[in-house]
Amino acid sequence: MKDLKELKKIEQYADQCMKCGFCSFFCPVYQEEKTETSVARGKNYLVKEILKGNQEFTKELGNIIGLCLLCKRCVAMCPAKTQIDRVVVGARAQMVNEKGLGAIKNFAFRKVMANRKAFGNYVKLAKSFQWLLPKTEGNIRHLPDFLKALGQGRNIPALADKFLREIVKPVYKPQNGEKPKMKVGYFMGCATDFMYPELGLKFIDFLTKRGIEVVVPESQSCCGAAMYFSGDFETGRLQAEKNIEAFKDVDYIVTACGTCSSTLKDYQKYLPETEDQKKRFEEFEKKVKDSMEFIVDIMKVKPEELTLKKEFEGKTATWHDPCHLVRYQNIKDQPRAILKGLKGLKYVEMPNADLCCGMGGSFSVYHYDITKKIAGKKMDGIKATGADIVVTACPGCMVNLTDNVLQNKMPQKVYHLLELVE
Amino acid sequence: MLKESVVAELQKIVGKENVLTSPEALKAYSYDGTTSWVHEPDVVVFPTITQQVSDIMKLANAEKIPVTPRGGGTNVSGGSIPIMGGIVLCTTKMNKILKVDKENLTATVEPGVVLQDLTIRLMKEGLFFPPDPQSFLGATLGGIIAENAGGPACVKYGVTKQYILGVEVVLPNGDIIHLGGRTLKNVVGYDLLHIFISSEGTLGVITKAELKLNPIPPAKKTIMVVYDDVAKAGESVFRVLENGVIPGKIELMDNWVINRIEEMMPMGLPKDADALLLFETDGIPEAVEKETEKIVEIVKKYGAVDARVAKDQAEADKYWMGRKAGFAAVFGKAKTVFAEDVTVPRGQIPALINKCKELGKKYNIEVVVLGHAGDGNLHPAILTDINNKDHYDRAVKAMDEIIEGAVELGGVLSGEHGIGLEKQRFLKRQLEPVVIEMMKKVKALFDPNNIMNPGKIWE
Structure with a gap:
């Protein structure tokens, strides 16, 4: 047997x-x-x-x-x-x-993504070639037909000129100069690091404005979602240990990526091999907070006290529930409370708000045709709202929603909720 | 095993992407919602239009290959299990709602339309299709018609056969025929339409259906009634009806089920109650108000401990959610569950309930009762484990006697699930030998080569 x-x-x-x-x-x-x-x-x-x-x-x-x-x-x-x-x-x-993992995943997970430096260098290498990709709009680039493996005709955000890791400081003290209310570790996640660095800076600014000290450990690694959801528990475990070590001296570990927050929390569910490991992973889970729950439940920020950025004045927004927030972490009321409470913004609920956008991480690489069909239903929901902007809190969803909004020639723009507020 | 040339022919008919032959896929089409039956087909095909169904049937008929039609695969009779192998003809890709006709209160659908998708579509028009089998999230119309499915709403609205005006059917020889029509009345020759309804896929493949619809009642109310004796609950059912009120639904849960639901989703059901009845009244607001009052009055007169009218839709939804979870509550608690659907004339419900309880004691096993008490259709469920021989044998005996008891009380051995594989061995107890012979002749008339869902209904 x-x-x-x-x-x-x-x-x-x-x-x-x-x-x-x-x-x-x-x-x-x-x-x-x-x-x-x-x-x-x-x-x-x-x-x-x-x-x-x-x-x-x-x-x-x-x-x-x-x-x-x-x-x-x-x-x-x-x-x-x-x-x-x-x-x-x-x-x-x-x-x-x-x-075994198969050659491609073996290389991607174990040789590249598991090693933060290597991951950065490979993405950098990719960046130096991205001028080859035609631009669709703004800084969105269009994957041409020869990159079929990544999905034909797909639009992906351009890689940032400077990655977050290159511009971020290791420690940010509260902006009011007072003694910090608490100390949190910021987990950036790969999509924020490589594609949306301004989102990371925004979150840090949001926290430090409100009396919180933020540290950004250089030794943090990929959250491990791609690895352990693909069944590579060994590499997943390696990531878990690295991240737990990196964030050991903070009150909370916060991230603005729904996938990362749920992945960090779920180490205890999938990865422990020993009792000791299980205990440590469970301890770690308790300290991990997604940005949405951290702002509403821990910081107790009142939505009506937040200031909407000028450019969103009078706009209508709708919320897309990332799977990793709504079902993995039961985070659904917090972002809605913020969106409904923000003065100057009108909120409409979309039908099927909790329907997956179709991304599913590497699922969309292998099954882009299905991803597109599922996203099509999501787009129908968005169209039905008549909203100007689609708001969510997971960079993974943002990538896929942006792609499909463009493919369907829809006027909506996609934002992370943090981008809406001062 | 199927000849390679047959698979190639099938691929030609429906396209390569609509033929599955991998061993893994065949395993995934070897089961339905039952716990004790499994058999793999040799191939699974997904036609998308009627002509393809016809071509598949012609091929199967010529080659004498068994064909088992299947939709969502949610039935609990073993009806869609390809017990003789051959072809599974899966209708899930024929899933268009072709027309909703508000003027005539009808809808035209393909067989693979899922009931809940139809319900959502009809809601937009203020209409509904009354039969509501509790597998509505997966069950397809083709199967619902072929099994003549029922559900809670049948006490007032009747079962599927009252809502089918016509069907398009592909016969085993590939002929495409039309039975019934689009009118409410129709007495043109023998009523062959109703031979297809509850034929369990043994006579042909339904490829299109004309459904009769109702407008959604503008108001409804839910009443939860508590009993200290389950038999008294049974009595309340016919007392309410004989006093002139026909509620939309009357559902029963016994003490065991109440407690399992409370464990799963605490909602404040009375855990010490021997049984609960859930009534739903529907219609125009004034009538609903009056009927609700009347029900409360009658049940109290006939021994209810308490009758609670849900104060709003949220409270009502909670109770109905609990009732829906009853099914899961039962199946989650044992390795093997016999879920019966015996049905008796309403006046005999207390006798049937008492019979179930007695048998539970006699064989020292858990027999729990829930179901659509309003139409006499109960779901006594026996909790057992197929791997525990002694226990399983006792459970089988108890089930036999429940069925026997129901028939003795003037009832039937299946109210809404069908015979399929699960109840074949009881058929003789219900039907006279001549009747079974006639049924076999009907079958032979439609399907001389016995290729259409063979091995079902009779042994």
């Missing part, structure tokens, strides 16, 4: 499913594909077959468990409370144990 270590860990979750099939209604991928292998029930059944010894980790099985956005929409609605996200990630981890 093979050692099904990672699968054994999730067997209890897989057993929960009673095959009612309700997940099909909520699964963005099933709604496009209409096949049983694209939905939670089918994936869960196949994982159980592996556990019974009736199914091997074939290439096709790899494709099937790969075809999940991990958006957790089905999990939220499952009458049997099956945590299919854990089943899928567990199965991916088992597959990595048995079959």
Whole structure:
């Protein structure tokens, strides 16, 4: 008998499913594909077959468990409370144990992303070639046909002239010169670092204006989402240890990236190998706060006391719920409270606000056609609001929403909520 | 195993992307919502238009390959399991709502339309399709029609067959025929339309349907009624009806179910109650008001401990959410669950409930009761574990006796799930041998080669 270590860990979750099939209604991928292998029930059944010894980790099985956005929409609605996200990630981890990562991911995760310096250097190298990409609008660049692997015709934000890591200081004292109310560690995340550095500076400014000391440890590394959601627990664990070490002397660890905050919090769920590790990961989780919950729940900032930036005066805004906020962290009321409370801004709720934008990290690289269809539904929701701006709090979603707004020739602009306020 | 040439033919008919043959995909089409039946097909095809269905059937008929039609795969009778292998003909890509006709209160749909998608679409027009099987999030109209599905709303509105005006069907030989029509009345020859409704996919493939709709009632109210004796709850059901009120829904939950729901989602249900009835009245506001008062008066007269009218829609939604979760509450608590759908004339509900409780004691197993008490359709559920032989055997015996009991009380062994595989062995207890023979002849008339969902309904 093979050692099904990672699968054994999730067997209890897989057993929960009673095959009612309700997940099909909520699964963005099933709604496009209409096949049983694209939905939670089918994936869960196949994982159980592996556990019974009736199914091997074939290439096709790899494709099937790969075809999940991990958006957790089905999990939220499952009458049997099956945590299919854990089943899928567990199965991916088992597959990595048995079959390895594959050359591309192996290189990307272990040689590049796991090493902060290398990651920066590779992105820098990519940047020096980005003039090859035609510009769509502003600083959005258009991926031409020869880069099919990244999605045909895709628009991505240009890489910043200077990455956040190159301009950020290690310590920011409160702007009023007083003794800090608390000390937080800022976790930047790769999208903010390479594409939206001004967002990072904005967040730091927001915090220090309000009496908080911000430290930005140079030793912080990638959050690990891409790795451990792909089943590379080994590299994920490495990232977890690096980040926990980097942020050990702060009251809170804050980030303006929904994916990063939920990934940092979930180290304890997926990665511990020993009791000691589990304890440390759990301790770490308690200190991690997403920007939205930190501002509203911890800093207790009153939305009506915030000042809207001039350029947004009189505009209508709608909110997109990132999966990693609404379902991974139950953060949905905080951003709405801010948007509704901001004087001078009109808020409209979009239909299906909690529908995944279709990005799913590397999902969109492998299944860009499906990503586009799912995003199309998101766009329908945005159009129905008649809003001027789409606001969210996850740079991953921002990338995908921006791409699809442009592809659909819509007038809306996409912003991180922090960009709206002074 | 299927010949390669057949797969190639199928690919020619529906396109390569609409044919699945990988072992993994076949496994994913080996089950439905039941716990005890599994069988893999040899191939899964997804037609997108009627002509493709016809071409598939012609090919299968010529090659004598079994064809099992399947939609969302949510049924709980084993009906969509390809028990003889062959082709699974999956209708999920024929999912267009072709027309909503407000003037005539009808809708034209393809078979793969999911009920909840239809409901959402109709809501925009102020209309609804009354049959409401609780699998509405996954169930497709083709399956709903083929199984003649029911649900809570049937006490007032009736079951699926009362809402189907016509169907387009592909016969096993590939012929495309039209039964019924678009009118409310229709007595042109034998009513073959209704042979298709509840045919469980054994006579042909439904490729289009004309549905009868109702306007959404402008008002509704929910009443939660508490009992210290489940049989008294059963009595209340027919007392309310005989006193002239037909509520939109009457749902029953017993003590065990109440407590599991409270564990899952605490909402303040009375945990010591032996049973609860949920009533919903609907119609014009004045009538709803009056009917609600009347129900409260009657249930109190006939032994209810308490009757609480939900003060707003939020409170009402909470109770109905609890009722919906009842199903999950049951299935989440045992490895194997027999979910019965025996149905008796309403006056016999207390007798059936008592029978279930007695059998639970007799065989020392958990028999829990919930269901659509309003139309006599109960879901006694037996919690067991297929791997625990002694327990499982006792559970099987109890189930046998519940079914026998229901039939003795003048009821039927299935009210809304169908026979499929799950209840085949009981068929003889309900139907006379001559009737079963006639059914087989009907089947042979439509499907002489026995390729259409073979192995279902009778043994």
